[in-house]
Amino acid sequence: MAERPGSVLARRPLHLIVLADCSGSMAADGKMRALNTAMRETIPHLIDVAGQNPHAELLLRVVAFSTGATWHVSDPTPVDQLRWTDLECGGYTDLGAGLRLTAAALCVPPMPERALPPALVLVSDGMPTDDWRAGLGMLMDEPWGQRAIRMALGIGRDADHEVLQRFIGNDDVEPVAANNPDQLARMLRWATTHASRFASTITRPDSTILPTDSYLNDTSEVIW
Numbered sequence: 001m002a003e004r005p006g007s008v009l010a011r012r013p014l015h016l017i018v019l020a021d022c023s024g025s026m027a028a029d030g031k032m033r034a035l036n037t038a039m040r041e042t043i044p045h046l047i048d049v050a051g052q053n054p055h056a057e058l059l060l061r062v063v064a065f066s067t068g069a070t071w072h073v074s075d076p077t078p079v080d081q082l083r084w085t086d087l088e089c090g091g092y093t094d095l096g097a098g099l100r101l102t103a104a105a106l107c108v109p110p111m112p113e114r115a116l117p118p119a120l121v122l123v124s125d126g127m128p129t130d131d132w133r134a135g136l137g138m139l140m141d142e143p144w145g146q147r148a149i150r151m152a153l154g155i156g157r158d159a160d161h162e163v164l165q166r167f168i169g170n171d172d173v174e175p176v177a178a179n180n181p182d183q184l185a186r187m188l189r190w191a192t193t194h195a196s197r198f199a200s201t202i203t204r205p206d207s208t209i210l211p212t213d214s215y216l217n218d219t220s221e222v223i224w
Helices: 024-052 095-105 132-141 143-147 161-168 181-200
Strands: 012-021 056-066 068-078 119-124 149-155 176-178
Touching: 012 024, 012 068, 012 095, 012 181, 024 056, 024 149, 024 181, 056 095, 056 181, 068 095, 095 119, 095 132, 119 161, 119 181, 132 143, 132 161, 149 161, 149 181, 176 181
Parallel strands: 012 056, 012 119, 119 149, 149 176
Antiparallel strands: 056 068
């Protein structure tokens, strides 16, 4: 059956941005290696999410923050076209720089007015070393920043739960945690796919949206 004229144009862009902590502490105990593996394993699940919603075009970008912040995946890339290149770690934990970079991307333009609310997923294993509050303020000054579905994943025991909670901006939704590579892969998959699904339905997550037992149950020894 031929597509109706304009059917492709009717798809609205859904921007998923992962803010990845690439500080020096991510080199310990294989955390960065595990994060790269988790991203590779997550992409096929995001492709499934994209396929389940013909009205949205799921586009992925990645911010890497350490000493300063840069775009690791700079162009909004359809998830089925993404070829993952490993993140590298070293330096400080300049979360504020990562938030400022994200805020600039959510301005209109370059963010299209007809887009769906963006999905933002923060992944970090420590405490910020710069002015993250100012960076968060810049993000929230952008209308798309306020409307974004925001989720956070803490890696290991040293992750700053309070900062992750402030990033989410909803007391009914708590950050998820990963204490070993298996949990990191499962929790990153859960956070990114759920954030994308909620953004595509223009619904904010609430306290009833939590990882299922299949994500939470883990017999592995805590190593982080």
